[in-house]
Structures are given as C-alpha cells and as structure tokens.
Amino acid sequence: xxxxxxxxxxxxxxxxxxxxxxxxxxxxxxxxxxxxxxxxxxxxxxxxxxxxxxxxxxxxxxxxxxxxxxxxxxxxxxxxxxxxxxxxxxxxxxxxxxxxxxxxxxxxxxxxxxxxxxxxxxxxxxxxxxxxxxxxxxxxxxxxxxxxxxxx
Amino acid sequence: xxxxxxxxxxxxxxxxxxxxxxxxxxxxxxxxxxxxxxxxxxxxxxxxxxxxxxxxxxxxxxxxxxxxxxxxxxxxxxxxxxxxxxxxxxxxxxxxxxxxxxxxxxxxxxxxxxxxxxxxxxxxxxxxxxxxxxxxxxxxxxxxxxxxxxxxxxxxxxxxxxxxxxxxxxxxxxxxxxxxxxxxxxxxxxxxxxxxxxxxxxxxxxxxxxxxxxxxxxxxxxxxxxxxxxxxxx
Numbered sequence: 506x507x508x509x510x511x512x513x514x515x516x517x518x519x520x521x522x523x524x525x526x527x528x529x530x531x532x533x534x535x536x537x538x539x540x541x542x543x544x545x546x547x548x549x550x551x552x553x554x555x556x557x558x559x560x561x562x563x564x565x566x567x568x569x570x571x572x573x574x575x576x577x578x579x580x581x582x583x584x585x586x587x588x589x590x591x592x593x594x595x596x597x598x599x600x601x602x603x604x605x606x607x608x609x610x611x612x613x614x615x616x617x618x619x620x621x622x623x624x625x626x627x628x629x630x631x632x633x634x635x636x637x638x639x640x641x642x643x644x645x646x647x648x649x650x651x652x653x654x655x656x657x
Numbered sequence: 658x659x660x661x662x663x664x665x666x667x668x669x670x671x672x673x674x675x676x677x678x679x680x681x682x683x684x685x686x687x688x689x690x691x692x693x694x695x696x697x698x699x700x701x702x703x704x705x706x707x708x709x710x711x712x713x714x715x716x717x718x719x720x721x722x723x724x725x726x727x728x729x730x731x732x733x734x735x736x737x738x739x740x741x742x743x744x745x746x747x748x749x750x751x752x753x754x755x756x757x758x759x760x761x762x763x764x765x766x767x768x769x770x771x772x773x774x775x776x777x778x779x780x781x782x783x784x785x786x787x788x789x790x791x792x793x794x795x796x797x798x799x800x801x802x803x804x805x806x807x808x809x810x811x812x813x814x815x816x817x818x819x820x821x822x823x824x825x826x827x828x829x830x831x832x833x834x835x836x837x838x839x840x841x842x843x844x845x846x847x848x849x850x851x852x853x854x855x856x857x858x859x860x861x862x863x864x865x866x867x868x869x870x871x872x873x874x875x876x877x878x879x880x881x882x883x884x885x886x887x888x889x890x891x
Contacts, residue, residue: 532801539704539804547704554697585750589779590697593801 509651516642517654523639524656528632533595537655552636555594559629562587566622570615580618581610587625598628687815688712692722692747692759693777698800702746702777705807714742719754719762722747728766742772744814746798749778749785757789764793773814777802 588603609617749756773795
C-alpha cells in the first residue's frame with residue numbers, strides 16, 4: 506500500500522471511530538457538505554472558531570463558579586452558549602455534558618455544576634485533540650498528493 | 658453587497674444560470690439578514706445561505722439588525738444603501754434583544770413588516786414556537802441548522818415571490834417550472850403554472866398559511882413536522 510492509501514485508510518478508520526465513540530455526530534457531516542473548492546477550509550475555520558470560543562467560555566465558567574455567591578443565571582447563559590456552539594459543529598459529547606450542566610444550574614446545585622465543569626473541560630479537550638489529529642491527517646494526505654476521502 | 662438594481666442582477670444571473678452548475682432549488686438575488694450572537698453559528702448560517710446562492714449580511718445582535726434596517730430609534734438611518742432584505746433569519750436566545758423582540762419590531766414596522774422572519778432556536782419549546790408564529794414569524798427552525806433546512810426555506814419562500822419585484826418573481830417561477838424536481842409543491846398555488854407575469858397578483862392574494870397556523874397541514878416540511886422529526890436533546 507502506498508503512503509497516500511495508508512493515510513487515507515488511517516483517516517477513514519479514525520473518522521469512523523470518532524462517530525462510533527460519539528465524539529462527533531451528524532452535524533459534523535453537515536459541515537463537510539458546506540466545504541468545497543470555493544471554500545476548502547471551511548470546516549477547519551469553523552472548528553477553529555469553536556476552539557477559540559470554547560476556551561473563553563471555559564475560563565468564564567471557571568470564574569463564575571468560583572464566585573462567593575454563584576450567579577446561576579450567568580453560569581446557565583454560558584453553558585447555553587457552549588451547548589449551542591458544540592451542537593453546531595457536531596461535538597456531541599460536549600453538548601451532552603452541557604445538557605446535564607444546565608440541569609444542575611437550574612437546581613442551583615454547586616457541586617453538580619463543578620463536576621460538570623470538570624467533565625465538560627475533559628470532553629472538550631478530548632474532542633479538540635481528536636479534531637486536531639484529524640486535520641493533521643488531512644494535511645498529510647494532501648501533502649502526499651492524495652485527496653481526503655469523504656464520509657457520506 | 659451589490660448595488661445593482663433588481664433588473665440588471667436578474668439579467669446577469671440568467672446568463673450564468675447554465676454555467677455555474679447551480680441546483681434547481683437555488684434562487685439568485687435573495688438577500689438575507691442573519692442575526693446570531695454566536696460567532697460559530699454566524700459562520701455556519703452564512704455559509705449555508707451562500708451555498709444556496711443567497712447574499713448574506715450577518716450581524717451579531719438584534720440592535721445591529723435594526724440599525725442595518727434603519728429602524729434603530731436612537732440612530733438615524735445610516736448607510737442603508739437600498740439593497741433590500743428578502744428574508745431575516747434570527748436566533749431566538751440573544752443577550753439584549755431576543756429574536757422574538759426583534760421579530761415584533763420588524764412586524765411593527767410599515768417598511769419591513771412584509772419581510773419574512775424565520776426564528777432559529779436550540780430549544781424545542783412549543784409555547785415559544787407558537788408565540789413566534791403568532792407574532793408573524795414565517796417559520797421556526799430548530800438548531801443546529803442543516804443545509805436541508807435552508808434549501809427547504811428557499812424553496813417554499815422564493816419559489817414564488819410573494820413579497821416584491823414582479824421581474825424577479827417571473828424569473829424564479831420560470832426556473833422552477835423548467836428545472837423543478839421535487840421541492841415542496843404544496844407551497845405553490847395552482848395558478849402559477851400558467852406562468853403569466855401578472856400572476857404576482859394572484860400571489861399576493863393567496864396568503865401564506867404559515868404565519869397564522871402553526872400546524873400547517875399541507876406538507877412534510879411544515880415547521881411543526883420538522884420539529885417532531887428533530888432529535889430531542891434539550
């Protein structure tokens with residue numbers, strides 16, 4: 506198997522596992538549909554925006570939960586944002602934690618909120634490292650002169 | 658944003674029609690004002706609209722949307738270059754002015770009340786949907802927004818042209834008749850198939866059922882059906 510085929514195989518296997526393990530859902534497939542020759546970097550661009558946005562949200566969440574008197578409305582608003590953006594790019598596991606997180610906000614359960622914050626940070630970093638790896642594989646395929654296989 | 662009048666744009670896109678490989682559901686010259694406080698969502702909606710051949714202006718708040726339309730009471734209309742807005746699509750949950758409040762302001766304006774407004778929301782709440790539709794929203798899309806949502810919207814909204822521009826209306830109808838495959842037929846009144854330029858008259862007399870009846874019975878694509886088909890993750 507030549508280099509390109511190997512890389513393509515790797516890419517396909519990796520992508521499949523991301524969907525299977527629930528890191529990504531159908532919305533990520535939807536984003537791929539929006540990428541074409543006129544906009545070849547679209548997915549990376551959106552995901553990069555998501556990363557930037559997420560770092561800020563996570564910082565703000567940490568700060569908000571460390572307040573002496575927690576403003577649950579504010580925390581909820583931040584989690585709502587995070588839920589929205591993760592949903593928009595198909596980061597399913599992050600989104601799911603956000604759903605639980607919002608429930609704890611409603612209950613004003615500070616411990617529950619803290620646990621969710623840890624969880625959402627964890628899930629975010631997991632998906633981030635996987636997406637970084639995915640994009641790297643894409644670059645390697647392109648650099649080797651191949652094309653990136655599409656998953657329907 | 659092009660400053661061409663409607664007529665010259667119409668001719669130019671007619672010329673490109675065969676060359677650009679646009680799908681039949683594409684309509685040209687539709688200018689959409691997209692409102693969303695989320696940067697990620699703005700980028701996605703912008704791309705979704707552009708890929709369906711709409712011109713897009715994306716703003717991050719209801720306030721900026723009103724400014725763009727020249728409806729902000731605190732500022733005099735500035736730089737509104739006469740490029741008309743054919744559709745406003747807005748997020749519901751936004752800090753400051755919600756999409757619902759923006760909807761009310763638009764429907765309260767004599768200049769813009771005829772412009773269709775579509776609400777997007779990640780929350781699948783029936784009461785919210787009902788109140789938006791009652792306030793005159795054309796449709797309600799549950800996020801995350803997909804390409805099929807935008808295509809569906811364009812098909813039933815701009816397949817005919819109930820709002821303005823007889824020239825545009827004729828062109829779009831002819832395109833649809835020539836290329837029509839499967840977009841929702843229920844939204845086009847029978848009189849259109851005779852394709853007389855004057856049938857923009859009949860369009861304005863056949864009111865869109867969607868804004869008054871949330872459970873629009875006709876098609877699979879009605880807002881409430883779409884909602885039922887969405888996964889319930891909230």
